Amino acid sequence: MPEKLRLGIFKFASCDGCQLSLLNAEEELLELAELVEFAHFPEASSRIESGPYDLVLIEGSISTPNDLDHIQKIRRQTDTLVTIGACATAGGIQALRNGANHDEFMKLVYPHPEFVQSLATSTPISNHVSVDFELRGCPVDTGQLLQIISDKLHHRKFSVPDHSVCRDCKLQNIVCVSVARGIPCLGPLTQAGCGAICPRFHRGCYGCFGPCHRTNTDGLTDWLIKDGHSSAELIPLFLNVNAEAPEFARTGAQLMRQDSAEGESHE
Numbered sequence: 001m002p003e004k005l006r007l008g009i010f011k012f013a014s015c016d017g018c019q020l021s022l023l024n025a026e027e028e029l030l031e032l033a034e035l036v037e038f039a040h041f042p043e044a045s046s047r048i049e050s051g052p053y054d055l056v057l058i059e060g061s062i063s064t065p066n067d068l069d070h071i072q073k074i075r076r077q078t079d080t081l082v083t084i085g086a087c088a089t090a091g092g093i094q095a096l097r098n099g100a101n102h103d104e105f106m107k108l109v110y111p112h113p114e115f116v117q118s119l120a121t122s123t124p125i126s127n128h129v130s131v132d133f134e135l136r137g138c139p140v141d142t143g144q145l146l147q148i149i150s151d152k153l154h155h156r157k158f159s160v161p162d163h164s165v166c167r168d169c170k171l172q173n174i175v176c177v178s179v180a181r182g183i184p185c186l187g188p189l190t191q192a193g194c195g196a197i198c199p200r201f202h203r204g205c206y207g208c209f210g211p212c213h214r215t216n217t218d219g220l221t222d223w224l225i226k227d228g229h230s231s232a233e234l235i236p237l238f239l240n241v242n243a244e245a246p247e248f249a250r251t252g253a254q255l256m257r258q259d260s261a262e263g264e265s266h267e
């Protein structure tokens with residue numbers, strides 16, 4: 001019988017939701033256990049083994065000095081490293097602090113901030129080590145996560161759909177919430193994976209799977225503004241769980257400048 005794939009699952013700054021996506025696999029997880037050795041998975045087991053690992057899945061962003069050392073050690077012990085979720089691939093919701101005053105935040109939240117070791121930024125794993133593949137989502141899709149593990153087991157190239165949520169809406173006959181209801185929606189810019197759950201319930205997509213292939217953020221924001229939406233209304237769409245994704249970060253900053261200019265013109 002061939003040796004099992006040694007799998008390590010590590011967590012940095014995050015909510016654990018992406019790891020829970022794997023645990024939610026239930027029956028598939030039992031089948032997976034026949035092929036995979038869960039060498040490091042503190043969320044599910046007290047059994048902790050050191051590397052080397054054939055595959056490592058990493059949830060969470062780098063946000064403390066200890067994280068910087070830890071991620072380097074993990075990378076040295078890993079054959080294939082895959083980041084899972086918005087925190088690991090784009091800094092997560094905690095990356096909203098990147099454009100603010102970190103010290104002021106610390107004073108507001110902690111009575112003794114001098115005891116807290118924290119970096120001024122929350123950054124994706126790829127900012128610090130080489131990453132073999134990024135699996136998007138907040139949280140990631142269980143099916144896509146299982147597919148990544150299966151791809152590694154069978155020596156296949158990692159692959160997940162890279163089309164937009166907008167296309168999924170069309171395939172499911174979901175009426176466009178922007179056209180029919182005037183709701184701002186990031187569906188045309190966001191990678192599929194959620195099943196278009198928000199538009200299905202008459203809400204705009206807020207980009208939890210990050211930018212899809214060949215996004216046109218300027219085109220969408222120009223259209224939404226012409227349709228009557230303000231820059232201030234659109235900023236939270238882009239500066240959200242994928243705030244550090246380059247396309248969203250650039251557009252969010254651009255909208256903030258526009259909003260500031262609009263405010264000054266009204267004074």
